[in-house]
Amino acid sequence: MSGISSTLLPIGYRSRSATVADAHAIHRLVTACEYELHCRAVTGSDRIVADLSLPGLEPKFDTVLVRDSEGEPAGWGWVKGRRSTVHVHPDHRGRGLGSSLLAWAEARAQQLGNDRLAQTVSDGDHAAVALLRSSGYSQLVTEWLLEIAMSVEPEVPEPPEGVTVRAFRPGDEQAAYQVTEDAFDEWQQRRKTYAEWARHTVERATFDPAASPVAIAGGQMVGAVLSLGVPGNDEGYVERVAVRRDHRNRGIARMLLHTAFRTFYRQGKQTCTLWTHSDTGALSLYERIGMTVQRSSTVYSKTFTTR
Structure with missing residues (x-):
């Protein structure tokens, strides 16, 4: 199977x-990396499965797994x-693996005809940040992980006139997909296909319909919060928040979020988290409803020189 040439490792x-x-x-x-940086795991195994089964991804050419002499990852x-992800196990850092994986990712991106490549790196991962900066990457956007603690049951505001709220259901x-991608089109570089979107939302093993409220007006969905929940974990996670443009500034996002928080609370969750980033302009909304920033990441991008 394909991989990195042994001469480059x-x-x-x-x-x-x-x-x-x-x-x-x-x-x-991945969780070993997260424990090293954050003292806890934040990525579910279903996320890895989703990444490896993305439509259009050719695992034979678009992925690489490096093992040590004992066969351990x-x-x-x-x-x-134009996106890539690279992880190096904490026990194997400082040996050049990060540089090898980065070189492989750039070469593969250029083989695919891309003019640039982007990676998201935790701001606390100083070695990875230094590697990207020294390799010609520049900051693109900032991402924040926000959290709300739920010591008491969250109160849910009344819906605006003409709007009803219910849990996500089959169908x-x-x-x-339409509501969230229309909203995300305002800042994302590329609209996802339905198949790609579904892999990271409604088709994930941890997708929680009960904690995914939707807003209906005039018989159409005008807002949605899509959530994930891991059994045995005391934390809920909101994967997507979106409100149709013509229904914004009516308190719908706030109402949907509090509905999701209340559901998680009733499931025994003590906190709920979500990610947002600087292009969405939503940070102040989340802070107003009581969420606080726990940590940040940066998306770094590199443009390839054409010859």
């Missing part, structure tokens, strides 16, 4: 393409379009 490492069968091993690698990465998929 540090001595003692070998690589091949990754498959869905590797999801568990990759998840262990030491690093991995994937490239799709809502296309409407939710």
Whole structure:
């Protein structure tokens, strides 16, 4: 299977393409990185499966898994379009694996005909930030992880006149896709296909319809909050928040979020988190409803020189 040439890897490492069968091993690698940075795991194994099964991703060419001499995962990465992700296990840092994986990602992106590549890196990962900066990457946007603590049951505001709220149910998929992607079109560089969107939302094993309220007006979906919940975890997670443009500034997003928070509280969750970033302009909304920034990440981008 494809991978990084052995001549480009540090001595003692070998690589091949990754498959869905590797999801568990990759998840262990990713969570080790997260414990090192954040003292807790934040990525579910279903997210790894979703990444490896993205429509249009060719695992044989677009993924790489690096193992050490004992066969344990030491690093991995994937490239799709202009986006990539690279992780190096904490026990294997400082040996050049990050540089090798970054070089592989850039080469693959250029093979695909892309003129640039972007990666998201935690602002606390100083080694990764230094590597990207020294390799010609510049800051694109800032992302924030926000959290709300729920020591008492959250109160839910009354819906605006003409708007009703209910939990997500089968058959809502296309409407939710339309509402969220229309809203995200205002800042994202590329509209996702339905199949790609669904892999990271409604088709994930942890998708929680009960904690995913939608707003209906005039018989149409005008807002949605799509949430994930991991059994045995005391934290809920909001994956998407969107309100149709012609229904904004009516308190719908606030109402939907508090509805999701209340559902998570009744499920025994103590906190709820979500990510937002600087292009959405939504940070102040989340702070007004009582959420606080826990940490930040930065999306770095590099433009390739044409010859």
